[in-house]
Amino acid sequence: RQRVICLTLFCILHDSTNTIGPKEGWQVYSSAQDADGRCICTVVAPEQNLCSRDAKGRQLRQLLEKVQNMSQSIEVLNLRTQRDFQYVMKMENQMKGLRTKFRQVEDDRKTIMAKNFQELKEKMDELQPLIPVLEQYKTDAQLISSFKEEIRNLSMVLTAIQEEMGAYDYDELYQRVLRLDSRLRNCMGKLTCGKLMKITGPVTIKTSGTRFGAWMTDPQASQRNNRVWYMDSYTNSKIVREYKTMEDFVANVVSRTYNLPFKWEGTGHVVYNGSLYYNKYQSNIIVKYSFETGRVLAQRALEYAGFHNTYPYSWGGYSDIDVMADELGMWVVYMDPDTLEVQKTWNTEYSKRNAGESFMICGTLYITNSHLTGAKVYYSYSTKTSSYEYTDIPFHNQYFHMSMLDYNARERALYAWNNGHQVLFNVTLFHVIKTEDDS
Template identity: 60%
Template sequence: MSMCVCVFLQALYPSPEEGWQIYSSAQDADGKCICTVVAPAQNMCNRDPRSRQLRQLMEKVQNISQSMEVLDLRTYRDLQYVRNTESLMKVVDGKLKVASENPRSLNPKGFQELKDKVTQLLPLLPVLEQYKADAKMILRLREEVRNLSLVLMAIQEEMGAYDYEELRQRVLLLETRLHSCMQKLGCGKLTGVSNPITVRASGSRFGSWMTDTMIPSSDNRVWSMDGYFKGRRVLEYRTMNDFTKGQNFVQHLLPHPWAGTGHVVYNGSLYYNKYQSNIIIKYHFRSRSVLVQRSLSGAGYNNTFPYSWGGSSDIDLMADENGLWAVYTTIPNAGNIVISRMEPQSLEVLQTWDTGFPKRSAGESFMICGTLYVTNSHLAGAKIYFAYYTNTSSYEYTDIPFHNQYSHISMMDYNPRERVLYTWNNGHQVLYNVTLFQVIKTSGD
């Protein structure tokens, strides 16, 4: 029996050191090798020890800057106090000189006046103590800056003589290579879901959040839509980091309210279901205008055919590697989930599949590589229970567990650009990494 070896894949995909895993431990019924390629997690550069050092240095510099600002304000305030007491100190100094030269000249009245003046100077003592403490802090800061300089010099020597722009271009090239490799890897079958990664806790129990799902896209914005009906307010954050911190956002006020949480951003536009209708609206963020709207013929709405959690989730819009999709159901389909692939510009339905799975029994669903995956509940203990393959018009029951950490999922969508699941879980915005199994049959025996 020959051993399966996927040597040819090494030329196609980066090395294991870059996070890619290639397995070749199985054969199919015909004796041909089955190779599995697992893509790495995104943002590999964040795992670079030099990047961690640089982030730590930036945090230290920020802390030092804040300390210097505090010192500056405190020094300015105390200096003003010293200046205000300068004349008083001169008076006291003069009277002390006179008293020391001629003790008899200090009568009871003069002694009391001198005592009063000294009492007025007593608040200056803590100010002087603070100056002593500040002087020690300045010495510590000076030493810290010296250490930072040494570390920066060491990193610069390790990284070579690249300026910032050259480094930025290298990072962009690496990211492009990663995306290119992932596209060469192509589509695969979902085999696993990671532990949840809580990005933020914000908003009400129900809502949705997302990034652009178009491939390729350099758009790093994040959008958040709180609530499941009659909402019109969309918050747009500049980056994921801004979203995490709840800063640097602008507001879009939609011309028509939304229903459900099944919204998707695709190529700079928001696709959503208009409240109390089966109309799909395409809203362009940059122009702040509706580009097109179209009725999804026969689709139920207004809690006629929602997911098990309700929430006007009759129509669920999503995107994957193959484009834009609508997941819904109709009366002629007896409440079973219907999948329609849509033309993004006109919202015309291109093709439709009846999955045979009752929508009210589904917790949530999402598309990956033309396959619809359905969860059996929105509550704790949920798992990915059903898969429908549009390329073969076939289905199977699955058993893929995932941890429903906050026990109430009201939105779950796949982002093909990042290959992660976005979820809104009981007021928490949560990510899951996914593992896709790709079978590549070799031409050998």
């Protein structure tokens, strides 16, 4: 068999006798002449055995063998590459799965740590307002400076922890905060009355009952006595529920139920020194009811006091008469808690119908301008000086409708019934601290 090799040969033609003959093994298929007179021929090479000793032929065969060997090697390499590629793909998928799991574990850890540190941060925020109080302590400036430095250091540590999670031992930090909290609370026992400066919160304790109601603890009770009383609705009821602790209140574990002898009006009730004081239904009478004996200990009609929506707060609800308690005693106006005898009356000249709610702190009456969203403490009246002033102390009416707001002197907090939610507000007071040097 002959192989066709396309070559371009240049030859000089003198005459026909010089043509290469067939006996030499080359066959001319066509010829032509270029512009310079040179011959251009197309030839067919002779059979294989005619060129077996040709050096270029041997080189060509060697090259072909090398190409074949290379092709086989490439094929083997390709198979190995395909196998390795499948293995790498499998390992890549496994690595991605592990990476996802590690990321999830890391995110969960950071979430838990962030939550713990946020709780500490909130604790620090609660302690921070007490610093201006301590600065009034004339005889212990060095201790105050120490407190301030300790809080500053803890705040810096908290900030650093938020940036680098886990850089500080959480338990040690938590114990430091608890120790500082204990020391500050011991100092609070020396505080006298103060002026309301700020209201923060609220903290939602529970969601229960109707839109209107009242709940409270006893400001005169010992620190071990943490009973909670609950009175749902503003009228047509005589049922009071008692809970042993705040935890029981949240879990709705009722320890005792009282059936009052008279229905109540409004939500302006107060528990004071073991007794409930409330406005008797459709009257201007204040009733003192003992939880211990289950009997009415005293009743007193308040002369000229409106009732049954004659002079209520802006939200209505028969809230004409509001019984309160603070550091100085119990108030509707100011009265003796044993006999309910009225000792003195003040006319604040503030319209009851324009007030959202009110509460007493240290003998000063604080009045909100609304029971709805945007409410703030707008007006205060001092019973000590018989004078008033306009204030601007906002607070967050989270659930849009306030039907009860009372101050508890023991807890230094405001108890509120906020549209079927029982909430607590923290208060910041400007105090004057009495020392042994004070007369």
